[in-house]
Amino acid sequence: MLDDSVVRATGGRNLPHPKKAFLDVDSVVRELTSATEPLDYVPRGVKEDQFFLVDNSENITRCQQGKQGQYWDDCGAWQSNSARGQKTTYVYAPGQPLKTIVLRDGQYCVQRQKNRKTVFVPVDPQPAQDSLIVVQRYYQKHSVTFL
Secondary structure (H helix, E strand, C coil): CCCCCCCCCCCCCCCCCCCCCCCHHHHHHHHHCCCCCCCCCCCCCCCCEEEECCCEEEHHHHCCCCCCCCCCCCCCCEEEEEEEEEEEECCCCCCCCCEEEEECEEEEEEEEEEEEECCCCCCCCCCCHHHEEEEEEEEEECCCCCC
């Protein structure tokens, strides 16, 4: 619990499930598709049990120009050498759970286990391009050591 002397960041939204480490991907997509006004940056202050939707269009343009993205952060240094990213493709239909798919040999497939082997089963019918979303997760460690 925060006392009155601690500055809490404003403009965020409360997590639907406080004290969980992360939002599940369905919740993230629901929040992104219902968002109306993203912030220009994450504001200063404590960000306990909140999330912030930030307009990333400038970084998308920078990356398309071959430049690095620029991200403002008031939490200090991060260890970029340990960072990794992961992209996952989903079929999106409003009000339905996301369905994970992979592109194999020109077809979208679901991944299954059969006799301890991974097999890829083509989706029938193939999903329309406008029903696909790609979620990129970025994992990075903070370099500050907490005692």
